[in-house]
Amino acid sequence: MxxxxxxxxxPLEEAxxxxxxxxxxDQPLLASTLADLLRLEPSLDLRQRAPxxxxxxxxxxxxxxxxxxVLLDGFRLNDAQTGHHNMDVPVPxxxxxxxxxxxxxxxxxxxxxxxGGVVQFLTRRxxxxxxxxxxxxxxxxxxxxxxxxxxARGSFSELLTFSRDFSSGFRPNRDYRNLSVASSxxxxxxxxxxxxxxxxxxxxxxxxxxxxxFNSWERTKTWFAGxxxxxxxxxxxxxxxxxxxDLFVLYRDRPQVFTNRxxxxxxxxxxxxxxxxxxxxxxxxGLEGYRDAIVSxxxxxxxxxxxxxxxxxxxxxxxRFSFTLGARxxxxxAGHGAFAPSASFGAWLSARWKVRASAARAFRLPSFTDLYYxxxxxxxxxxxxxxxxxxxxxxxxxxPREGLRAELTVFHRRERxxxxxxxxxxxxxxxxxxxxxxxxxGVEAAFTARLRRRHELxxxxxxxxxxxxxxxxxxxxxxxxxxxxxxxVALTGIGRGIAARLRVGVxxxxxxxxxxxxxxxxxxxxxxxxxxxxxxxVGNTAYEEIAGVPMPGRAIVAGLEWxxxxxxx
Numbered sequence: 001m002x003x004x005x006x007x008x009x010x011p012l013e014e015a016x017x018x019x020x021x022x023x024x025x026d027q028p029l030l031a032s033t034l035a036d037l038l039r040l041e042p043s044l045d046l047r048q049r050a051p052x053x054x055x056x057x058x059x060x061x062x063x064x065x066x067x068x069x070v071l072l073d074g075f076r077l078n079d080a081q082t083g084h085h086n087m088d089v090p091v092p093x094x095x096x097x098x099x100x101x102x103x104x105x106x107x108x109x110x111x112x113x114x115x116g117g118v119v120q121f122l123t124r125r126x127x128x129x130x131x132x133x134x135x136x137x138x139x140x141x142x143x144x145x146x147x148x149x150x151x152a153r154g155s156f157s158e159l160l161t162f163s164r165d166f167s168s169g170f171r172p173n174r175d176y177r178n179l180s181v182a183s184s185x186x187x188x189x190x191x192x193x194x195x196x197x198x199x200x201x202x203x204x205x206x207x208x209x210x211x212x213x214f215n216s217w218e219r220t221k222t223w224f225a226g227x228x229x230x231x232x233x234x235x236x237x238x239x240x241x242x243x244x245x246d247l248f249v250l251y252r253d254r255p256q257v258f259t260n261r262x263x264x265x266x267x268x269x270x271x272x273x274x275x276x277x278x279x280x281x282x283x284x285x286g287l288e289g290y291r292d293a294i295v296s297x298x299x300x301x302x303x304x305x306x307x308x309x310x311x312x313x314x315x316x317x318x319x320r321f322s323f324t325l326g327a328r329x330x331x332x333x334a335g336h337g338a339f340a341p342s343a344s345f346g347a348w349l350s351a352r353w354k355v356r357a358s359a360a361r362a363f364r365l366p367s368f369t370d371l372y373y374x375x376x377x378x379x380x381x382x383x384x385x386x387x388x389x390x391x392x393x394x395x396x397x398x399x400p401r402e403g404l405r406a407e408l409t410v411f412h413r414r415e416r417x418x419x420x421x422x423x424x425x426x427x428x429x430x431x432x433x434x435x436x437x438x439x440x441x442g443v444e445a446a447f448t449a450r451l452r453r454r455h456e457l458x459x460x461x462x463x464x465x466x467x468x469x470x471x472x473x474x475x476x477x478x479x480x481x482x483x484x485x486x487x488x489v490a491l492t493g494i495g496r497g498i499a500a501r502l503r504v505g506v507x508x509x510x511x512x513x514x515x516x517x518x519x520x521x522x523x524x525x526x527x528x529x530x531x532x533x534x535x536x537x538v539g540n541t542a543y544e545e546i547a548g549v550p551m552p553g554r555a556i557v558a559g560l561e562w563x564x565x566x567x568x569x
Contacts, residue, residue, distance in 0.1 A: 004100035007284040016344035022099040029523035029532040042462040042486035047545040062482040063116025071120040080292035082369035090199035091182040092163035097124030105360035105391035108342035115362040126150030130566025136559025141168030155188040170552035176205035192230025217252035260298040285311040299372040306332035338363040354397040389415040403450030421477040437469040455493035499525040
């Protein structure tokens, strides 16, 4: 069942939209970070500045990182200060059950920022009481510790998770430390189900060349609290608070030259309802409200509030057809608004073949950095207009039998007033600018085969072509750094007590040379003591995901997970 891109859970094969499910809980020792899992989907462009998704930018189908909405159990994580912080996911990997990716516009469901798509991290509920310890070491001074403590009693469950990932860096001023702790609580009362999520994340890191030729240093912290309450079977109420701080030092050895401190506090709340219209039709509708405030030494003090109302009519006849028509009106500022309609359709031509298509309008409000930031190399613009886009896709799915699946999707996005940083010469500074017209057209292909009962081969490819309004003599910083070709082959299997995954990824960015990365993970598949080994960039490829920011070469992490009590995964 998938929940991203739909108004209520549906089986994956019944989704009208292009949705990818990345399991986390089923393969806990074959991934060390969120980045290891996100790299299995070539339509996701994860541009890290260091391992462990440190200051990572995530985009979908050629969109910018600000055009990707990140959710945690349905709550927004996108940062009003800058999209560079959207991947500051505050929960440890051990707290998650899966990651769902909606490829294409999602503004009708989720509002601002869902232009290229949506990535949702979903926490898990322990099925029984458990206590697990995990530790690992590796080159570049890597040191990891993980703790997972779960309790399940009838209608109540609690999961406490802790993680610490440390590295002294593969080169000077590229050290980092990720510390996360989270509590996920679920219980059921006569009113309905209740969920409470509390999380904190602390990330100091050396930022050498992250934002130019500077030996910078940065530290971000996130505090998150979200609660969701069901009121009967048809009403859902949710409220969340997120606080994010960012301490940025331009010169690590001379902090007095240029230091910024930013504090962002955001509130979000929603009331959602659904009504049954016969046996196959549903009407979904609701109200949402958001408030973001920033206190910053560089950006100043600002407050932005917005509200939204949405409605969607959904008709489904399983294994036959489905149709969804939705609309959203979001109001912000002094009477400004954005209208985001959408329509999607799916039909089974036979027991093996399904066609689907969708069209949707999306929008994104400029971040506070886009509007107000200034430093020796970058400058925002308070006159920026919101981004707006129409997104279209059509797909064909093939399901000849269980364990065999193929997909082909063609998509197109037409943007107006896209926001990018541009300059006219290497000696110029980067300036935030609206680009009047952008076009992106692409294709996605996937083939998945279960070779044996516990072996799977997965091949995926995404091709993309972009075009924009001519800007003579102007260099783009973000928009034209997209992958024109991206392919991933992953072989995952369990046999003779060993779990393994081999990933081969090939990527070519616009106007740059292609490169390939090979990763290999091995782990004991059973027992309470489970050693594991993870090798990344086996070929020792020299590459940059962000221009001018080199990434590490061959790396190895070896460790052990000990299940003191509970089900052995």
